[in-house]
Amino acid sequence: MESLELLKKTVSINSIFGNESRLGEFLEQQLKEAGFETRRIPISDGRFNVVGERGTRGKPVLFYGHMDTVPVYGNWKSDPFAIREEGGNLFGLGVFDMKAGVAATLKACETATDRRIKVAFGVDEENISEGSHALLKSGFFSDVEVAVTGEISTARGECLGPRQITLGRRGRCVIEITVPGRSAHGAQAEKGISAISEAARLVSLILEMDGAIGSHELLPAPTQFIRKINAESTSLSIPDTATIEVDRHLVVPQTPQSALSEVSLFIGGLYSRGVFSEIDGKRITARLKNRATPYLAPYVTPKENPFVQSLSMIVEARAGKASYAYGTSVADENVIASLGIPVISIGPMGGNEHSANEWITKKSYLQLVGIFEDFIRAC
Numbered sequence: 001m002e003s004l005e006l007l008k009k010t011v012s013i014n015s016i017f018g019n020e021s022r023l024g025e026f027l028e029q030q031l032k033e034a035g036f037e038t039r040r041i042p043i044s045d046g047r048f049n050v051v052g053e054r055g056t057r058g059k060p061v062l063f064y065g066h067m068d069t070v071p072v073y074g075n076w077k078s079d080p081f082a083i084r085e086e087g088g089n090l091f092g093l094g095v096f097d098m099k100a101g102v103a104a105t106l107k108a109c110e111t112a113t114d115r116r117i118k119v120a121f122g123v124d125e126e127n128i129s130e131g132s133h134a135l136l137k138s139g140f141f142s143d144v145e146v147a148v149t150g151e152i153s154t155a156r157g158e159c160l161g162p163r164q165i166t167l168g169r170r171g172r173c174v175i176e177i178t179v180p181g182r183s184a185h186g187a188q189a190e191k192g193i194s195a196i197s198e199a200a201r202l203v204s205l206i207l208e209m210d211g212a213i214g215s216h217e218l219l220p221a222p223t224q225f226i227r228k229i230n231a232e233s234t235s236l237s238i239p240d241t242a243t244i245e246v247d248r249h250l251v252v253p254q255t256p257q258s259a260l261s262e263v264s265l266f267i268g269g270l271y272s273r274g275v276f277s278e279i280d281g282k283r284i285t286a287r288l289k290n291r292a293t294p295y296l297a298p299y300v301t302p303k304e305n306p307f308v309q310s311l312s313m314i315v316e317a318r319a320g321k322a323s324y325a326y327g328t329s330v331a332d333e334n335v336i337a338s339l340g341i342p343v344i345s346i347g348p349m350g351g352n353e354h355s356a357n358e359w360i361t362k363k364s365y366l367q368l369v370g371i372f373e374d375f376i377r378a379c
Contacts, residue, residue, distance in 0.1 A: 003369050007103040008083045011092040017068035020123040024050045024067060027121050034110050036119065043134045047123050051140055055116040059145035061379050062118045065102040066125035066332055069094030074356025091359045096350035100365045101150020108372030115379045118144060125332045132332035133293045146307040147336045150368060152347040155325035156220060161349025161364035162319040162371055165312065168300035169327035169334055170219055170249040173256035175263050176289040180282035183240040192238030193279055196231045199242035202284065206246060209266060216251035218300055220328045224248045245289060256295040260288050296330045299337035301344060308344055314374045319367045346371060
């Protein structure tokens with residue numbers, strides 16, 4: 001298929017997370033036609049990653065993309081599953097995040113080379129990255145020399161499209177805090193201690209931490225926000241338990257475990273200073289919220305990496321002077337980088353990801369195809 005036809009086809013296939021199998025079948029067939037040996041790595045019934053390998057020379061260069069999109073949000077001006085072209089822009093669900101990157105990868109992988117190339121298309125990135133974690137466990141990434149993706153940057157500031165080379169991303173975790181209270185009859189509230197009131201006090205103090213949760217010379221500053229508070233009165237009783245969820249974005253060298261330790265030490269300090277007291281022998285506790293996949297640590301790929309330098313020259317020739325960026329949000333790249341693999345991301349110019357009328361420029365998509373093709377030749 002030609003580049004634009006390939007993009008139109010990928011957008012036309014509904015692959016909202018949990019529903020990626022039809023797109024996986026199409027991508028698998030395209031890789032086979034490009035000479036790749038393919039296989040599926042399942043994560044559950046009907047859901048699978050698609051991987052392919054080709055070539056004999058050198059350690060593998062990995063091209064990675066995620067198949068899934070978010071659901072259809074907002075009021076679209078046209079069918080989200082049919083590319084609409086207007087004024088040099090292409091509109092469609094997932095076209096920016098990240099079906100243009102997937103289509104560009106497919107087209108570039110038609111390039112003739114004896115270099116070992118690995119391709120992986122994962123599921124569930126827009127949820128909890130079950131696909132990339134399954135790929136990690138399978139060992140498919142273990143011998144990779146460098147990973148290149150067409151994922152969008154999520155960096156702050158203006159989107160520069162293919163000129164913008166993303167060399168790192170923040171990490172993320174969710175910390176669940178349990179706040180005790182003392183139950184009493186609601187008509188005699190003075191005999192109890194409301195866990196909701198205690199939680200409210202704690203929330204205001206946690207938010208004061210924002211200026212003292214670390215920094216990094218390249219990555220966007222770490223941030224946190226309260227994502228959930230849960231407590232209620234039952235049977236006309238003062239609530240004796242409340243839970244708070246704190247969403248943390250992390251920078252190198254922070255990890256989810258170090259963020260938890262930091263919050264636990266902060267809570268311990270509140271007790272030491274008498275801001276809080278034990279209630280019937282119970283104290284405020286914190287833990288990482290359980291989820292099916294591990295939380296993601298931050299990473300940075302050095303600018304001096306030879307693959308970064310090579311790709312920078314290709315970008316300059318195709319799109320203009322390269323600019324280095326660092327993403328505010330996690331992506332499947334964090335999973336790959338956890339193995340110490342240098343990860344480089346370049347996406348198209350576009351916007352409205354995760355909202356109505358998602359778009360890219362046609363020019364930037366075609367530039368991305370050319371950049372990936374030239375990179376394969378240079379390897």
